[in-house]
Amino acid sequence: MPFRPSHSLLDCELLNLASAFCQLQLPFFFIPLVEMASTTLICDTQPWKDLKAHTEDIKKTHLRDLMNDKERCESMMVEFDGMFLDYSRQCATLETIDKLYKLAEAASLKQQINRMYSGEHINSTENRSVLHVALRAPRDAVINSDGKNVVPDVWNVLDKIKDFSEKVRNGSWVGATGKPLKDVIAIGIGGSFLGPLFVHAALQTDPEAVEFAKGRQLRFLANVDPIDVARNIAGLNPETTLVVVVSKTFTTAETMLNARTLREWISSALGPSAVAKHMVAVSTNLTGITQGEINSSLIITNHRLNGKNFLQWSQSVLMVIRGRGKLGYINGEIPRPTMADPTYATWELNNSIVMAWLINSMEGHISRTYLFFKTAKDMWDAVKENYSDLGNASQVFEIKLKLKDIRQGTLEVTHYYNNLKILWQELDMYYEADWGEGLEHNRFMVHLNNERLYEFLAGLNRELDEVRGRILGRSPLPTIGEAFAEVRREEKRRLVMMGDSKEPKPMTPISNRPTETSALISKGPQPQKQRAGNDSGSTRPWCSHCNRVGHTKEKCFKLHGYPEKKQKDNKTAMLSSTTADDVLDVRLTKTQLETLHKILGTPTTHGSLATQGDSTLFHTYTPCHNKSRIRIADGSYSPVAGIGEVQMTENFSLDKVLHIPNLS
Numbered sequence: 001m002p003f004r005p006s007h008s009l010l011d012c013e014l015l016n017l018a019s020a021f022c023q024l025q026l027p028f029f030f031i032p033l034v035e036m037a038s039t040t041l042i043c044d045t046q047p048w049k050d051l052k053a054h055t056e057d058i059k060k061t062h063l064r065d066l067m068n069d070k071e072r073c074e075s076m077m078v079e080f081d082g083m084f085l086d087y088s089r090q091c092a093t094l095e096t097i098d099k100l101y102k103l104a105e106a107a108s109l110k111q112q113i114n115r116m117y118s119g120e121h122i123n124s125t126e127n128r129s130v131l132h133v134a135l136r137a138p139r140d141a142v143i144n145s146d147g148k149n150v151v152p153d154v155w156n157v158l159d160k161i162k163d164f165s166e167k168v169r170n171g172s173w174v175g176a177t178g179k180p181l182k183d184v185i186a187i188g189i190g191g192s193f194l195g196p197l198f199v200h201a202a203l204q205t206d207p208e209a210v211e212f213a214k215g216r217q218l219r220f221l222a223n224v225d226p227i228d229v230a231r232n233i234a235g236l237n238p239e240t241t242l243v244v245v246v247s248k249t250f251t252t253a254e255t256m257l258n259a260r261t262l263r264e265w266i267s268s269a270l271g272p273s274a275v276a277k278h279m280v281a282v283s284t285n286l287t288g289i290t291q292g293e294i295n296s297s298l299i300i301t302n303h304r305l306n307g308k309n310f311l312q313w314s315q316s317v318l319m320v321i322r323g324r325g326k327l328g329y330i331n332g333e334i335p336r337p338t339m340a341d342p343t344y345a346t347w348e349l350n351n352s353i354v355m356a357w358l359i360n361s362m363e364g365h366i367s368r369t370y371l372f373f374k375t376a377k378d379m380w381d382a383v384k385e386n387y388s389d390l391g392n393a394s395q396v397f398e399i400k401l402k403l404k405d406i407r408q409g410t411l412e413v414t415h416y417y418n419n420l421k422i423l424w425q426e427l428d429m430y431y432e433a434d435w436g437e438g439l440e441h442n443r444f445m446v447h448l449n450n451e452r453l454y455e456f457l458a459g460l461n462r463e464l465d466e467v468r469g470r471i472l473g474r475s476p477l478p479t480i481g482e483a484f485a486e487v488r489r490e491e492k493r494r495l496v497m498m499g500d501s502k503e504p505k506p507m508t509p510i511s512n513r514p515t516e517t518s519a520l521i522s523k524g525p526q527p528q529k530q531r532a533g534n535d536s537g538s539t540r541p542w543c544s545h546c547n548r549v550g551h552t553k554e555k556c557f558k559l560h561g562y563p564e565k566k567q568k569d570n571k572t573a574m575l576s577s578t579t580a581d582d583v584l585d586v587r588l589t590k591t592q593l594e595t596l597h598k599i600l601g602t603p604t605t606h607g608s609l610a611t612q613g614d615s616t617l618f619h620t621y622t623p624c625h626n627k628s629r630i631r632i633a634d635g636s637y638s639p640v641a642g643i644g645e646v647q648m649t650e651n652f653s654l655d656k657v658l659h660i661p662n663l664s
């Protein structure tokens with residue numbers, strides 16, 4: 001049996017090329033393979049031309065006749081290290097082989113192979129060496145790349161792979177629910193698909209491998225085809241499945257997309273944290289893996305479709321899909337080309353990306369139903385049909401409720417207006433009525449503007465009454481934008497003129513707004529505007545003698561003396577904060593007191609304004625000196641232990657609240 005160790009494998013490679021050359025008529029097959037030292041293309045060399053002419057001759061001889069040539073057949077069989085290779089059943093003669101050698105010489109193939117073995121950077125696109133041989137080298141071999149022996153690194157990774165594989169096989173590596181991983185899906189394309197596939201094919205008849213593989217399935221996912229995905233996961237349980245993503249670069253679009261799709265399959269069934277237990281990556285791009293390339297860009301919205309929020313969801317996903325120039329895949333403007341069409345692959349890829357976007361923006365129980373659609377348009381149409389009319393009324397109702405409650409409160413006008421605008425925009429998504437382009441449409445828009453204008457004006461604070469009146473007095477009413485600008489100007493003017501200041505605070509629903517109650521227990525000189533009764537609608541009396549609110553000059557204790565008599569059964573509780581030189585009278589109705597007690601969470605009997613003996617209720621607290629006391633309804637005095645601020649809710653606090661431990 002002829003044995004040509006130095007050429008045997010080269011023979012096969014060359015023969016494959018020759019075979020393609022003859023049968024498939026690919027005249028330029030060699031061009032990208034070998035670049036000549038000179039600028040001469042391989043197809044311009046004499047050996048190429050000879051080989052090309054020779055292929056015409058070979059075609060005239062039937063393989064049956066070639067097989068009758070004993071010498072030829074024996075020459076085309078080789079054995080090496082237990083492997084037997086018979087390539088005699090190819091459309092080639094010994095002359096073909098000779099011509100192929102000549103071509104190889106012309107292409108400096110041997111030198112190129114030597115360059116590869118010596119670790120030169122023959123991969124010019126990635127500027128790196130190509131050392132697959134190092135993967136098969138024994139532990140003690142030395143193969144240098146850029147002056148470094150790469151064999152120990154290779155074995156380090158091989159050991160890790162072995163260690164992990166054994167853990168999976170012996171069941172010590174379990175899935176998120178504690179079950180051993182039984183089945184494997186390998187994701188990868190090109191070399192990252194064929195490599196594992198060939199190993200799998202080679203081991204399929206190995207008895208030991210067969211034994212280990214019993215009860216397990218290995219599937220390969222390479223294409224970006226939803227049918228392929230469906231076929232891959234059909235019958236597999238995510239709880240017992242391991243997904244291996246194989247990609248040298250970890251950037252290949254098809255692989256990344258398939259990886260994300262299966263990531264979603266796992267996380268929607270078992271939760272996002274399960275991914276770490278059910279997915280592993282084999283790659284040279286450690287950064288790509290650790291930066292979570294799989295996780296990121298397929299999530300396009302935080303508004304996940306939950307079955308009741310179609311309009312919100314559809315607005316947000318459409319916005320992104322439109323922004324990325326892929327709306328045509330949803331509305332059918334970019335239809336599916338035939339498979340023969342050169343644009344088919346691009347269409348297929350984009351269609352799958354859009355489908356993945358949609359799937360990833362749905363809650364798990366919903367996305368599961370749509371996983372097997374073939375086109376993004378079909379998927380979109382089905383979702384729309386199922387969910388577009390569900391839940392709108394309740395969503396609209398919720399927004400209306402919020403609109404009803406919203407007031408300026410402690411907010412600046414701009415902040416308050418923006419809060420309103422967000423709600424209006426949300427509401428707009430639910431207005432599906434088509435008002436056309438003409439008069440009807442204009443009328444509707446004016447009506448809508450006016451409604452919103454009233455809403456805006458109604459929630460403004462009273463200090464903006466004047467500008468509010470001015471705006472309402474106009475006919476026709478201004479647009480909401482104009483009105484906002486005017487109110488904003490007025491607010492600014494007031495800030496400048498009156499030194500008014502406002503800290504921007506979050507939206508204040510009416511239920512959280514400060515009420516009159518807080519004014520009733522505030523202490524200290526009151527601004528003039530309160531006296532005029534035009535702040536917060538206050539109509540409380542004002543004393544021109546002591547310059548305080550809460551009583552008139554006729555009832556001023558400072559002027560007429562303090563009452564001695566106890567009023568045990570008085571329906572109105574009277575609180576007086578008294579210091580040595582200062583008295584403040586504040587009247588509260590019983591209902592107001594009870595309301596305040598409720599807010600403060602303190603006993604409601606005749607009660608203390610603040611807590612009895614518990615100063616921890618206060619957000620800020622200053623102890624009062626001994627002489628501070630208040631006068632209560634029965635005419636007696638109770639000492640004030642302290643004064644401070646009580647935080648009632650997140651948005652509302654009571655300032656200058658008195659702490660009266662012995663008020664009951």
Ligand SMILES: O=P(O)(O)OC[C@H]1O[C@H](O)[C@H](O)[C@@H](O)[C@@H]1O
Pocket residue numbers: 189190191192246247248249250251252255
């Ligand atoms: O392993 P990857 O970086 O994911 O690349 C996978 C494949 O991508 C493309 O299809 C290239 O043409 C192939 O040569 C490569 O094998």
